[in-house]
Amino acid sequence: MESSGNENRGRIKxxxxxxxxxxxxxxxxxxxxxxxxKESDGQVLCEGNEGDPDITVISRVExxxxxxxxxxxxxxxFSKREDLRLPLNREVKRQLYFLxxxxxQKTFPWGSLTGIRPTQVARELSExxxxxxxxxxxxxxxxxxxLTKDNEDRILMASDPSAIHVYxxxxxxxxxCSYCSFVAQEAPRKTxxxxxxxxxxxxxxxxxxxKIGASIETLYIGGGTPxxxxxxxxxxxxxxVFSHPEFSxxxxxxxxxxxPDTFTEKKLQVLxxxxxxxxxxxxxxxxxxxxxxxxxxxxxxxFLDTYSMARTMGFSVINTDLIAGLPEETYEEFCDSLCRIxxxxxxxxxxxxxxxxxxxxLTREEIVRQEEExxxxxxxMLSFASGKLVKAxxxxxxxxxxxxxxxxxxxxxYAKEGTECLYNVAMMSDQRSVLSFGAxxxxxxxxxxxxxxxxxxxxxCSCIKDPIQYISNVKAMxxxxxxxxxx
Numbered sequence: 001m002e003s004s005g006n007e008n009r010g011r012i013k014x015x016x017x018x019x020x021x022x023x024x025x026x027x028x029x030x031x032x033x034x035x036x037x038k039e040s041d042g043q044v045l046c047e048g049n050e051g052d053p054d055i056t057v058i059s060r061v062e063x064x065x066x067x068x069x070x071x072x073x074x075x076x077x078f079s080k081r082e083d084l085r086l087p088l089n090r091e092v093k094r095q096l097y098f099l100x101x102x103x104x105q106k107t108f109p110w111g112s113l114t115g116i117r118p119t120q121v122a123r124e125l126s127e128x129x130x131x132x133x134x135x136x137x138x139x140x141x142x143x144x145x146x147l148t149k150d151n152e153d154r155i156l157m158a159s160d161p162s163a164i165h166v167y168x169x170x171x172x173x174x175x176x177c178s179y180c181s182f183v184a185q186e187a188p189r190k191t192x193x194x195x196x197x198x199x200x201x202x203x204x205x206x207x208x209x210x211k212i213g214a215s216i217e218t219l220y221i222g223g224g225t226p227x228x229x230x231x232x233x234x235x236x237x238x239x240x241v242f243s244h245p246e247f248s249x250x251x252x253x254x255x256x257x258x259x260p261d262t263f264t265e266k267k268l269q270v271l272x273x274x275x276x277x278x279x280x281x282x283x284x285x286x287x288x289x290x291x292x293x294x295x296x297x298x299x300x301x302x303f304l305d306t307y308s309m310a311r312t313m314g315f316s317v318i319n320t321d322l323i324a325g326l327p328e329e330t331y332e333e334f335c336d337s338l339c340r341i342x343x344x345x346x347x348x349x350x351x352x353x354x355x356x357x358x359x360x361x362l363t364r365e366e367i368v369r370q371e372e373e374x375x376x377x378x379x380x381m382l383s384f385a386s387g388k389l390v391k392a393x394x395x396x397x398x399x400x401x402x403x404x405x406x407x408x409x410x411x412x413x414y415a416k417e418g419t420e421c422l423y424n425v426a427m428m429s430d431q432r433s434v435l436s437f438g439a440x441x442x443x444x445x446x447x448x449x450x451x452x453x454x455x456x457x458x459x460x461c462s463c464i465k466d467p468i469q470y471i472s473n474v475k476a477m478x479x480x481x482x483x484x485x486x487x
Contacts, residue, residue, distance in 0.1 A: 010047075012054075013043055013046075014044040014046075014096065017059065021059075021089045021093070024090070025059065026044055026046075028097050028112065028114065029044065030046075031108060032106065033047065055103070056070070056072075057071070057096065058070075059095070059096060061092065063081070064080060064081045065078065066079045066081070066095065068092070077098055079091060085134065093112055094136075097135075098136060109141045110410070111137040112135045113401075114401070114408060116402065117430055122146050128142040128143055144412070148396040151420075152425050155397060156432070159217060159432070162215070163214060164217070165218045165220070165422075165433065166216055167434060168220070168221045169438030169439065170223045170229070172194065172224045173224050173228060174261055174262055177284075177296055190467075193468065198233060200471045203474055204438075204474050205241070208482055211486055212486070213486070218253070220254045220427075223258060224258075225257070225259045227257045227267050235266075242274045253275065254276075254317075255271055255278070258281070259282070260298045260302040261298035268309065268313055272315075278421070279318060280318070280319040280320070281303065281310060281318060282319075283300065283303040284296065284326065287329060294326055294327060318348070319413075320341050320348070320350070321350045321352060322334070322341065322352070323353070324382055325405075331377055334381045334384075335381070338351075338389075349413075350412070351389075351412055352411040353409035353411060375407045378407060395417070397414070397420045398412070398413040399428065400428045430444070430446070430456070430458050431446060431456060435485065441463045443485075444459065444460045445458070445461075463481075
């Protein structure tokens with residue numbers, strides 16, 4: 001019989017007694033194993049690594065206690081209900097993190113905070129040290145969360161809390177990067193979809209925008225890569241978007257042009273003709289070898305030429321993205337890219353963290369060594385970026401996290417004073433309502449639960465992810481959003 005390859009892999013089983021908080025438990029298991037857990041009959045099961053023993057965790061919630069223990073190992077965390085400072089789901093998650101951290105002798109920079117908005121947690125606390133004590137967050141990350149939270153709040157307080165922020169998504173790219181986890185289609189293979197998709201987005205906007213009573217403060221056109229459209233289709237799209245009277249009093253417009261290989265002077269001129277002065281040009285790295293390795297169809301020179309063209313034409317705010325942890329890219333190559341970007345003096349620089357997927361064929365020793373090497377490399381990159389950017393006059397103004405990055409690291413937007421992108425803060429802070437058009441977009445309404453508008457309740461409205469299904473169901477998506485925003 002052929003081996004399945006799993007005989008020597010340990011398994012973590014979490015038995016949930018008195019609760020069904022499977023999702024937060026799965027988050028913690030993914031953090032420690034990198035594997036996607038499965039839920040069945042009140043248990044969460046997760047495959048471990050080669051050579052790991054099986055362990056069973058009992059996560060129990062009774063009337064007056066929350067308890068997490070490893071069966072047969074004597075390891076146990078216990079809290080009385082009257083002493084709990086957190087909602088039950090967070091306490092269950094927090095206990096599991098600390099239990100597994102002690103068992104595996106492993107910690108992560110953000111502790112048990114696997115959610116995407118650390119600044120929201122910072123708003124709930126009074127001191128940075130509480131983040132470490134309650135959630136196991138490392139001191140430097142807690143400081144970053146509080147600093148970013150303060151900058152987010154300062155930016156938000158200068159905006160209209162009742163206004164809506166609009167996102168238009170074009171989920172198509174000239175090629176798919178090897179690290180990409182977003183909903184995106186490769187335009188060369190889906191060229192026939194582009195006109196129909198644009199028609200659908202414009203149709204949805206025509207149906208929804210007149211029904212929205214609130215004012216619209218910002219507009220962000222993202223992707224994918226919006227500039228993947230042909231010059232003619234791009235001009236038609238942009239002109240149609242700005243024909244809506246609801247966009248007549250915008251305080252900010254940003255277009256995520258993204259890939260340098262999709263820019264033309266004509267497309268940039270179309271944006272300028274409609275008053276757009278804020279764009280994103282995202283190289284991800286200035287190492288040509290890495291660009292080839294991850295499947296991007298442009299060179300560092302292409303980025304530099306495009307950046308120069310945009311500056312010469314008059315774009316006043318440019319954001320560039322870099323990624324720490326791209327496959328096989330060295331610390332020195334990342335630092336070189338960042339330094340060269342800083343020399344260009346873009347107004348905004350966003351630093352993302354990302355890691356390779358681990359190969360299932362590796363032994364436990366190889367996996368441990370790989371993790372340690374990757375964590376060390378990304379830690380050094382992020383530390384260098386933070387220090388270098390602050391010295392160069394940038395400050396962190398928004399932050400979010402994504403699942404399954406090695407070590408659970410963060411993505412941080414840095415800006416020069418007065419050039420911050422309000423949409424990014426509104427979206428990532430969960431402090432303002434967002435109306436999203438296009439496949440895969442997530443709209444949300446924010447309801448204040450305090451006079452300061454910084455403590456809110458958020459409701460979300462998703463949209464079909466697949467562009468083909470979106471095109472076929474655009475009327476239903478429009479009606480869904482009208483009901484969501486107007487009820």
